[in-house]
Amino acid sequence: MSASGAERPLPLPDADTAPYWEAAARGELALQRCDGCDAWRFPPRPGCPRCGSLASRWERASGRGTVWSFVVVHGPVLPAFAERVPFAVVLVELDEDPRLRVVGNLPGVAPARVRIGMRVEACFETVADGVALPQWRSAE
Numbered sequence: 395m396s397a398s399g400a401e402r403p404l405p406l407p408d409a410d411t412a413p414y415w416e417a418a419a420r421g422e423l424a425l426q427r428c429d430g431c432d433a434w435r436f437p438p439r440p441g442c443p444r445c446g447s448l449a450s451r452w453e454r455a456s457g458r459g460t461v462w463s464f465v466v467v468h469g470p471v472l473p474a475f476a477e478r479v480p481f482a483v484v485l486v487e488l489d490e491d492p493r494l495r496v497v498g499n500l501p502g503v504a505p506a507r508v509r510i511g512m513r514v515e516a517c518f519e520t521v522a523d524g525v526a527l528p529q530w531r532s533a534e
């Protein structure tokens with residue numbers, strides 16, 4: 395429980411997303427990859443949006459990418475985030491594929507210093523026993 399008394403919400407893995415969260419708990423960024431056309435995809439889903447295949451596997455991604463877009467949160471949506479504002483939420487274009495974008499926070503960079511095109515790499519924040527959230531840090 396945080397000092398504000400509000401619980402931070404935790405991921406709720408399901409059949410499609412469980413491998414993503416299990417990898418995060420190991421400190422790895424793993425993403426779904428299509429067995430039909432080899433396309434990476436995020437968020438996880440049962441079928442491939444490119445070729446329609448229902449067969450997929452999970453592979454470890456490089457964890458390296460570029461900030462494609464971002465927002466700075468000033469008003470906390472939930473009480474659990476009240477002590478964190480302002481913070482940046484970034485959409486990162488991964489090196490594997492320019493159409494592959496993953497969202498997360500960039501906790502080590504002041505919001506005023508975040509910029510589109512910034513090189514970042516994945517890192518992981520442990521938020522509960524066996525639960526880690528993929529996040530981003532500057533790679534410049």
Ligand SMILES: [Zn+2]
Binds near residue numbers: 429433442444447
């Ligand atoms: Zn496919």
